[in-house]
Amino acid sequence: MEFRPDHCPCEEPKCAGSAGFQYQRRGHYTRACDGRRVQRFQCKACKRTFST
Numbered sequence: 077m078e079f080r081p082d083h084c085p086c087e088e089p090k091c092a093g094s095a096g097f098q099y100q101r102r103g104h105y106t107r108a109c110d111g112r113r114v115q116r117f118q119c120k121a122c123k124r125t126f127s128t
């Protein structure tokens with residue numbers, strides 16, 4: 077299953093790029109709470125990172 081967000085998860089403040097949302101992959105990281113490898117993404121508009 078592929079993770080494909082259709083909008084930026086950034087809400088506060090509202091992301092300027094939310095209309096034409098674009099993001100890029102930023103590698104993986106291992107989540108501390110359960111040790112699972114998850115994909116990390118970065119919003120091209122606000123540069124904030126998020127994950128699955």
Ligand SMILES: [Zn+2]
Pocket residue numbers: 084085086091092093119120121122123124
């Ligand atoms: Zn954003």
